[in-house]
Amino acid sequence: MSVLPLLVALPFLAIPLVALGLRARPGAAPLPALLPLGLFLALLSLPLGAAFTSERIPSLGLETSFRLDGLSRLMALLITGIGAGIFLYASAYLKGHPALHRFLAVLTLFMGAMLGAVLADDLFSLFVFWELTSLASFMLIGFDHERAAARKAAQQGLMVTVAGGLAMLAGFLLLAAAAGTTRISLILAQAESISAHPFAPWIVLLVAGGCFAKSAQWPLHFWLPNAMAAPAPVSAYLHSATMVKLGVYLLARFNPAFQEMVLWQGLLTGAGGLTMLTGALLALRERDLKRKLAWSTVVALGTLVTLIGLEEPLAATAAVVFLLVHALYKASLFLISGIVDKKAGTRDALVLRGLARAMPLTAAAAALAGLSMAGAPGFIGAFAKDLLFTVQLGVPGLLPAIALVVNAAMVVVAGVVAARPFMGRPMEADREVKEPPLAMLAPPMLLALLGLVFGLMPGLISAALIEPAAGTILGRPTGVALGEKQGDELVLLLSFAALGLGVVMYLGWSRLQPRLAGQEWLDRYGPDSAYGEVLRAVSRTAVAVTRRVQSGSLRRYLALSLLIVFGGAGLVLVLAGGLAIPWRAAPVRVEQVLLVLLIAGGAAAAALMRALFAQVMGAALVGFGAGLLFLTLGAPDLAFTQFTVEVIAVVLLVAILARLPFRALDARRANERRNDALLAGLVGAVGVAVMFAMLSVPFDARIPEWMGQAAVPEAKGRNVVNVVIVDFRALDTLGEIAVLLIAALAAAALLAKRAGRKQP
Amino acid sequence: MEILLALLFGVLLAGAVYLLLARSLPRVIVGLLLLGNAANIAILAGGRVLGTAPPLVSPGAQALAAGAANPLPQALVLTAIVISFGLTAFVMVLAWSVWKGEAVVDAEALRSAEPPALPSTDPVEAAEAEPRAEAR
Numbered sequence: 100m101s102v103l104p105l106l107v108a109l110p111f112l113a114i115p116l117v118a119l120g121l122r123a124r125p126g127a128a129p130l131p132a133l134l135p136l137g138l139f140l141a142l143l144s145l146p147l148g149a150a151f152t153s154e155r156i157p158s159l160g161l162e163t164s165f166r167l168d169g170l171s172r173l174m175a176l177l178i179t180g181i182g183a184g185i186f187l188y189a190s191a192y193l194k195g196h197p198a199l200h201r202f203l204a205v206l207t208l209f210m211g212a213m214l215g216a217v218l219a220d221d222l223f224s225l226f227v228f229w230e231l232t233s234l235a236s237f238m239l240i241g242f243d244h245e246r247a248a249a250r251k252a253a254q255q256g257l258m259v260t261v262a263g264g265l266a267m268l269a270g271f272l273l274l275a276a277a278a279g280t281t282r283i284s285l286i287l288a289q290a291e292s293i294s295a296h297p298f299a300p301w302i303v304l305l306v307a308g309g310c311f312a313k314s315a316q317w318p319l320h321f322w323l324p325n326a327m328a329a330p331a332p333v334s335a336y337l338h339s340a341t342m343v344k345l346g347v348y349l350l351a352r353f354n355p356a357f358q359e360m361v362l363w364q365g366l367l368t369g370a371g372g373l374t375m376l377t378g379a380l381l382a383l384r385e386r387d388l389k390r391k392l393a394w395s396t397v398v399a400l401g402t403l404v405t406l407i408g409l410e411e412p413l414a415a416t417a418a419v420v421f422l423l424v425h426a427l428y429k430a431s432l433f434l435i436s437g438i439v440d441k442k443a444g445t446r447d448a449l450v451l452r453g454l455a456r457a458m459p460l461t462a463a464a465a466a467l468a469g470l471s472m473a474g475a476p477g478f479i480g481a482f483a484k485d486l487l488f489t490v491q492l493g494v495p496g497l498l499p500a501i502a503l504v505v506n507a508a509m510v511v512v513a514g515v516v517a518a519r520p521f522m523g524r525p526m527e528a529d530r531e532v533k534e535p536p537l538a539m540l541a542p543p544m545l546l547a548l549l550g551l552v553f554g555l556m557p558g559l560i561s562a563a564l565i566e567p568a569a570g571t572i573l574g575r576p577t578g579v580a581l582g583e584k585q586g587d588e589l590v591l592l593l594s595f596a597a598l599g600l601g602v603v604m605y606l607g608w609s610r611l612q613p614r615l616a617g618q619e620w621l622d623r624y625g626p627d628s629a630y631g632e633v634l635r636a637v638s639r640t641a642v643a644v645t646r647r648v649q650s651g652s653l654r655r656y657l658a659l660s661l662l663i664v665f666g667g668a669g670l671v672l673v674l675a676g677g678l679a680i681p682w683r684a685a686p687v688r689v690e691q692v693l694l695v696l697l698i699a700g701g702a703a704a705a706a707l708m709r710a711l712f713a714q715v716m717g718a719a720l721v722g723f724g725a726g727l728l729f730l731t732l733g734a735p736d737l738a739f740t741q742f743t744v745e746v747i748a749v750v751l752l753v754a755i756l757a758r759l760p761f762r763a764l765d766a767r768r769a770n771e772r773r774n775d776a777l778l779a780g781l782v783g784a785v786g787v788a789v790m791f792a793m794l795s796v797p798f799d800a801r802i803p804e805w806m807g808q809a810a811v812p813e814a815k816g817r818n819v820v821n822v823v824i825v826d827f828r829a830l831d832t833l834g835e836i837a838v839l840l841i842a843a844l845a846a847a848a849l850l851a852k853r854a855g856r857k858q859p
Numbered sequence: 860m861e862i863l864l865a866l867l868f869g870v871l872l873a874g875a876v877y878l879l880l881a882r883s884l885p886r887v888i889v890g891l892l893l894l895g896n897a898a899n900i901a902i903l904a905g906g907r908v909l910g911t912a913p914p915l916v917s918p919g920a921q922a923l924a925a926g927a928a929n930p931l932p933q934a935l936v937l938t939a940i941v942i943s944f945g946l947t948a949f950v951m952v953l954a955w956s957v958w959k960g961e962a963v964v965d966a967e968a969l970r971s972a973e974p975p976a977l978p979s980t981d982p983v984e985a986a987e988a989e990p991r992a993e994a995r
Contacts, residue, residue, distance in 0.1 A: 651970055652967055653966040653969070657879060657880060658880060681862060687863055691863070698870075699867060699871075702870050705874060705892075706877045706878055706893075711885055711886070711889075715889060717889075721893060721896050725896050725899065725900065729903075732903065732908060732911060732928060733913045733927065734903070737899075737903075740937055740940050744941065748947055748948070752892075752947075755951045756885055758958070759885055759954070759955065759964055766881075766882045766883055775877055778876065779874070779877035779880070780873055782873060782876045783870060783872045783873025783874075784869065786868055786869045786872040786897075787869035790864075790904060790905075791865055793905060794865060794904065794905075798907050800929075803909065806931060807922050807927065808921075810916055811920075812921060817916040818914075818915055819914040819923060820930045820933045820934050820937065823930055824937060831938060832938065835938045835941060838942055838945060839941060842945035842946065842949040843945070846949050846953075849952050850956070
């Protein structure tokens with residue numbers, strides 16, 4: 100018995116406690132931070148390779164299984180470790196907010212879903228947790244639900260990630276069919292047969308599609324900056340450090356199975372490269388701190404996806420190191436941007452100046468995180484940069500050039516977000532700017548400091564975290580320790596070139612930004628506006644279809660339904676060769692022919708006579724004629740019932756009609772009448788054709804024969820029809836009585852309502 | 860015989876549809892009457908004309924003799940006759956109630972549930988009327 104399921108279950112169990120407890124005592128808001136902290140410590144103490152499986156529905160192959168390996172441990176530690184800081188920060192950031200308990204409860208739900216997703220060793224458990232994170236993200240982006248922008252962003256994020264999730268589910272189904280199991284570790288163990296399977300290209304496309312949507316890869320990158328409508332702790336936690344990494348995590352998880360496929364490599368490096376470039380350009384253009392950071396997160400996610408798609412073994416190590424580095428500095432910077440927003444009242448990078456004097460500690464944390472982001476020596480970011488350039492230089496093509504430009508852009512973002520707001524003369528603020536409370540300052544400070552600590556002492560995490568995780572991505576040990584010098588002189592040169600270019604661009608950024616912002620076509624043409632167009636088109640189509648189909652005209656509803664049902668049946672009959680004329684039939688007697696003619700004449704009179712009473716008489720002719728026809732066909736019971744019912748019906752009809760304006764003649768126009776007659780002719784003809792087709796099928800007389808034999812010995816009745824009604828099909832009769840009763844009750848209610856309304 | 864019944868079914872069905880499509884509610888009711896009869900004929904024909912003697916087991920015999928009619932469709936039609944009568948009666952009350960309440964018998968004029976000139980509930984217009992992304 101492993102503790103893994105317990106670790107996943109704990110956050111879910113804690114949700115009601117957090118929600119109800121904090122609603123009663125909002126002052127206890129910092130307490131929930133103990134949950135991720137405890138989980139973090141528990142995860143640290145767990146050995147690698149711990150696994151747990153329990154079969155839920157063996158006949159369907161459904162099971163719950165969890166597994167802790169290098170990659171999932173890194174992710175789980177990030178989720179709980181950063182989570183502890185986020186919970187603490189949020190308790191101060193949203194202090195006094197009336198919905199703080201809801202916020203922390205959803206955050207707890209999110210953490211549980213994330214832990215489940217990274218620890219799951221079963222495709223479908225993974226999918227469920229994956230979708231849960233999308234839902235939690237929806238609720239958190241839309242936390243400030245009174246703002247239209249927040250609702251819109253929440254909906255957009257949900258639509259994009261859930262659409263991707265559906266694609267991924269399809270991919271998982273194919274993968275499970277190809278592998279014969281849903282256990283991820285078993286699937287990865289048969290990597291070679293999977294990548295050679297005919298389903299493999301589809302699996303790659305569908306699963307990668309889901310991951311791209313989640314991890315904001317081009318062209319699905321647009322939802323992430325809009326998600327910045329969420330409070331700062333959400334942006335730091337979900338939309339930079341953990342949830343958006345889930346797509347990267349899954350790509351890394353399946354990399355051992357697909358890494359040899361050209362499609363996999365091309366797809367990942369292509370989408371990743373485009374994402375990096377797009378993100379870098381838009382990051383330079385943005386002046387809102389949070390959105391700027393979001394674009395740089397897009398860049399980082401593109402970098403990670405590219406690294407996973409590269410064949411070079413060192414790329415796995417680079418991906419893991421960069422993932423960790425990015426989570427540390429980006430979460431820290433997001434939290435700092437939240438502090439700045441809260442204290443200075445704006446997030447506009449062109450306005451913010453000179454905050455360092457008022458908030459030196461925040462400035463110090465920002466500087467540490469920014470230096471790690473820029474890849475300054477001594478910080479763990481330097482290792483990441485070194486590895487990145489080494490890997491990317493080894494790839495022929497455009498990648499080194501892209502890497503240079505993108506890294507320079509990241510230096511600019513680091514400068515604008517981490518340095519620029521704190522330097523220079525203090526800006527004029529409408530409030531007194533001061534340091535935030537400790538609960539808000541400690542988390543970003545700690546995260547930023549870790550970047551320095553790990554940079555100075557890489558041995559702390561190399562063997563424990565980085566190597567096992569990279570080995571999981573690669574499917575074999577990497578043999579690369581963090582801190583070993585990887586690059587040659589060329590890498591060093593490229594690194595300095597990126598830094599230099601970045602510094603130059605940073606110095607000119609306040610002049611560059613307005614020019615880029617002036618390029619309005621970037622807003623007008625792009626996936627974001629395409630998304631809006633698609634949504635509007637869907638609404639328009641729905642409105643147009645509704646207006647056409649739901650016209651409110653009974654005639655049109657009826658005509659459409661008849662046309663579709665009978666036209667469709669006729670079409671099927673013609674296409675499937677069902678047209679037939681039954682030749683073997685019972686003989687006809689003269690009186691039967693006369694009766695049929697009488698009934699047909701009655702029907703024609705009912706349909707065509709102009710006076711309503713003549714029509715009623717025609718209908719009565721049909722009813723009584725049918726009764727007589729039943730008599731000649733050996734059905735006296737039917738005949739007598741028919742006569743009784745017909746008398747009552749005609750009397751009722753006449754009684755009702757006497758109260759209605761029965762002179763109201765057919766109000767249809769001539770062309771309406773013609774169309775209706777055509778439709779009626781079609782329906783009648785198809786009805787005859789269907790009857791003919793049915794009569795052409797040989798008759799199976801076993802049921803009537805059995806009824807004839809069983810009536811006396813089993814039901815003690817000699818009238819077989821009666822026996823059928825009260826015995827063989829008694830339940831049917833009960834239903835019939837119920838229907839009659841309901842009709843009578845409804846009619847009585849209607850009449851009572853009318854009678855009641857007359858009285859004042 | 861079955862062929863004749865099938866043709867009769869077609870005639871009744873066509874007549875019923877023609878009446879059901881009429882605007883005037885009394886005509887629709889007459890159409891329903893025809894439709895019920897059409898359905899009964901169809902069920903009866905579907906059970907084939909196995910014989911023309913009533914399906915009664917003669918005294919002393921233990922089973923139905925050959926040449927008796929098929930009892931199953933008869934039982935079904937018996938149910939159908941009563942149900943279609945219940946339906947017709949209810950629709951008559953409904954029509955009368957509509958006449959009392961709305962003073963119309965024209966089905967096209969009954970637009971309380973779906974008024975023809977509904978105020979614009981176009982979701983696109985509604986969404987555009989909303990203030991746009993004020994956070995930008």
